[in-house]
Amino acid sequence: RKEVEQDPGPFNVPEGATVAFNCTYSNSASQSFFWYRQDCRKEPKLLMSVYSSGNEDGRFTAQLNRASQYISLLIRDSKLSDSATYLCAARFGNEKLTFGTGTRLTIIP
């Protein structure tokens, strides 16, 4: 079983809709969690860190559920510019960051 798993999608969502992704992790000792965004043929860029209390940044909300070992990303009022691949990542132990395979999102006009 992979340490971090995501539904690869694709998710095709109409503009203005709300979309949510989940990402599960297998190591209960993992300590830090992140969502990265990757545009086609570009490098990943940090979208947001995920805190135990949950956090919100504009239209984006990230949640952590330690009991069920998953993190989630909610995008409200989706824009065409949100089309990208979203990677979740988790830190286990020292320094190493493990990524999921990514979820591809396409916002349809």
Add this chain to the structure above:
Amino acid sequence: NAGVTQTPKFQVLKTGQSMTLQCAQDMNHEYMSWYRQDPGMGLRLIHYSVGAGITDQGEVPNGYNVSRSTTEDFPLRLLSAAPSQTSVYFCASSRSGRASYEQYFGPGTRLTVT
């Protein structure tokens, strides 16, 4: 600041050739790492370094060597290229010691081994 830079952007190698992928950062980050990204496999950690003179293996280290003689540079060497090493390679860096800090990625090197 240039951030994280990688060269070359594209490279084609023949099986058995060796080469070095260059990575540099100007943010005085202590932590640097190399990933490869393949379709359906996500980003997989090859090697990482928590500071000059210190390196360690990641998930897929075979066929690759690294060294970290300065804080700024973290080159990745392919010893004898194989078609299985065809991939996109990303270098990343972050502040000292903890991957909980944001990792900044370079633009990537697209490598094809024929």
